[in-house]
Amino acid sequence: xxxxxxxxxxxxxxxxxxxxxxxxxxxxxxxxxxxxxxxxxxxxxxxxxxxxxxxxxxxxxxxxxxxxxxxxxxxxxxxxxxxxxxxxxxxxxxxxxxxxxxxxxxxxxxxxxxxxxxxxxxxxxxxxxxxxxxxxxxxxxxxxxxxxxxxxxxxxxxxxxxxxxxxxxxxxxxxxxxxxxxxxxxxxxxxxxxxxxxxxxxxxxxxxxxxxxxxxxxxxxxxxxxxxxxxxxxxxxxxxxxxxxxxxxxxxxxxxxxxxxxxxxxxxxxxxxxxxxxxxxxxxxxxxxxxxxxxxxxxxxxxxxxxxxxxxxxxxxxxxxxxxxxxxxxxxxxxxxxxxxxxxxxxxxxxxxxxxxxxxxxxxxxxxxxxxxxxxxxxxxxxxxxxxxxxxxxxxxxxxxxxxxxxxxxxxxxxxx
Numbered sequence: 001x002x003x004x005x006x007x008x009x010x011x012x013x014x015x016x017x018x019x020x021x022x023x024x025x026x027x028x029x030x031x032x033x034x035x036x037x038x039x040x041x042x043x044x045x046x047x048x049x050x051x052x053x054x055x056x057x058x059x060x061x062x063x064x065x066x067x068x069x070x071x072x073x074x075x076x077x078x079x080x081x082x083x084x085x086x087x088x089x090x091x092x093x094x095x096x097x098x099x100x101x102x103x104x105x106x107x108x109x110x111x112x113x114x115x116x117x118x119x120x121x122x123x124x125x126x127x128x129x130x131x132x133x134x135x136x137x138x139x140x141x142x143x144x145x146x147x148x149x150x151x152x153x154x155x156x157x158x159x160x161x162x163x164x165x166x167x168x169x170x171x172x173x174x175x176x177x178x179x180x181x182x183x184x185x186x187x188x189x190x191x192x193x194x195x196x197x198x199x200x201x202x203x204x205x206x207x208x209x210x211x212x213x214x215x216x217x218x219x220x221x222x223x224x225x226x227x228x229x230x231x232x233x234x235x236x237x238x239x240x241x242x243x244x245x246x247x248x249x250x251x252x253x254x255x256x257x258x259x260x261x262x263x264x265x266x267x268x269x270x271x272x273x274x275x276x277x278x279x280x281x282x283x284x285x286x287x288x289x290x291x292x293x294x295x296x297x298x299x300x301x302x303x304x305x306x307x308x309x310x311x312x313x314x315x316x317x318x319x320x321x322x323x324x325x326x327x328x329x330x331x332x333x334x335x336x337x338x339x340x341x342x343x344x345x346x347x348x349x350x351x352x353x354x355x356x357x358x359x360x361x362x363x364x365x366x367x368x369x370x371x372x373x374x375x376x377x378x379x380x381x382x383x384x385x386x387x388x389x390x391x392x393x394x395x396x397x398x399x400x401x402x403x404x405x406x407x408x409x410x411x412x413x414x415x416x417x
Contacts, residue, residue, distance in 0.1 A: 036087045037412035041393070043370035044079040046072050049401035052079075066127045068402075073120040076142070078341050080115040080369030090158075102159040105173070109152040113312055115341050115369065117144045121192075130194045130201075140190035144341060148312070149180035150253060151219075154230065166237035172229070179224025179253040181217040182309060184210045203268045210307050213258035226253035228311055240322045240329075248314040254306065261307035313338045320351075327353055331361075343367045347393075349377065357381040365393050373397060373406045387414045 044052065051069045054061050092103035121138045156173025189206040212223040228251020236242040316335035323330055333347040345367035353359050363375035377391030392398075394406030 032092065032417040033090045033414055034088070035412060035414035037410070038085045039408070039410035041082045041368070041408040043368055044077070044405040045370055046074050046077045047079060048072065048403060048405050049397050049407060052405070053401065070120070070124055073123055075120060076117060077120065077123070078115065078117050078369050080342060081113070083112040085110040096157070099159060102157065105156050105158065107154040109154065111150050113146065113148045113340070115146050117341050119143060125192065134194050135196045137191050137193040140187065140192060143187040143190065145183070145185045146340065147183045151178045151180065152176065156230065166235060169234040171232045175228045175230065175251065177226040177228055177251060177253050177311070178222060179212060179226065179255055180219065180221050181223060182210065182212045182255060184309065199271065201270045204266070206265045208263050210261045210309065211259065212255045223259065224253040224255040226308070227251050242320050244318045246314065246316045249311040250313050252308050252310050254308040257306050258304055259306055261305055310339045312340045342369060361391070363391065363393055370405050385416050
């Protein structure tokens with residue numbers, strides 16, 4: 001039972017638990033184009049690739065690996081997962097709504113976000129037990145979990161503006177958002193106490209919980225609706241230097257009446273159950289010690305009610321500077337997701353062009369859900385109309401998984417007509 005409780009506690013913290021730079025907005029708005037892209041990012045500021053892979057794959061986790069990970073943990077630990085799929089079509093027109101040199105675009109997007117913020121002590125309890133904290137009250141304040149899946153259809157307009165110093169493009173889009181599922185928990189205050197000699201356990205939690213309909217959560221689930229806005233601005237000067245500013249997903253989803261939104265301020269006390277016959281321990285005893293008790297106590301409510309949640313809004317700024325004509329440029333990027341545990345992300349990307357069709361770009365980055373990472377991006381132009389870009393921010397973490405964190409890659413394919 002004790003193991004079951006701690007299993008639930010850790011999973012509760014996990015269940016409570018684009019750093020890429022491939023843009024759907026191309027830098028040439030004078031042609032019709034189509035683009036598909038995807039990116040996956042799993043990162044942490046403290047837990048290494050070696051440990052994450054072993055845990056997710058169900059591999060044996062040795063004491064050495066556990067203790068090594070504990071030594072790396074900070075007071076505030078983050079693990080974040082982002083996975084996006086996008087498909088866009090851009091078309092320039094000579095005149096639209098009476099305005100010249102403009103166009104429209106349409107896109108569909110799929111988003112999957114999972115993030116957790118947890119305390120070092122919770123990790124220690126889960127993997128090494130609570131005997132080390134006998135007679136102590138452990139502080140588990142300020143833990144969060146956010147799981148969100150949603151899909152979008154976007155319709156937008158853009159306009160090219162010629163100025164003396166170059167060309168600007170401004171775009172705006174409106175999205176219809178379909179909410180697939182959501183589970184959010186904010187543990188504002190929490191403490192765990194193990195009485196001397198293990199006589200009694202106390203778990204006190206004050207938390208806000210929101211979750212969508214649990215009976216329907218697959219891709220076709222329609223548990224919420226909402227709207228959002230995107231905005232972008234692109235500037236290119238005669239030397240080929242460019243500036244891109246974006247705001248994506250400024251909006252919300254309203255979850256339907258089969259959802260739950262509530263607050264809990266609860267003290268759970270466990271002192272065990274008497275067993276009269278150790279050869280007959282079935283029936284009500286196991287029912288009483290079921291983890292469903294903890295689930296009902298902290299994470300569920302009997303009353304359904306709707307709620308709304310803000311989308312993770314991406315604010316991104318990038319600038320590219322020509323250093324050697326047709327050979328070398330350098331790009332700097334800064335982005336941040338609001339309403340998440342994602343931290344400001346900085347990326348530096350030198351771009352070397354072997355010729356007009358092949359580009360190689362080493363990547364240096366810091367932030368997001370992790371810390372320092374290094375990666376590589378390659379780009380190919382095929383048959384003068386196709387462009388393929390692939391890369392990863394986490395090459396160093398794949399080479400040294402025992403010391404670093406970060407897994408994922410991104411890919412985009414575009415065609416100009």
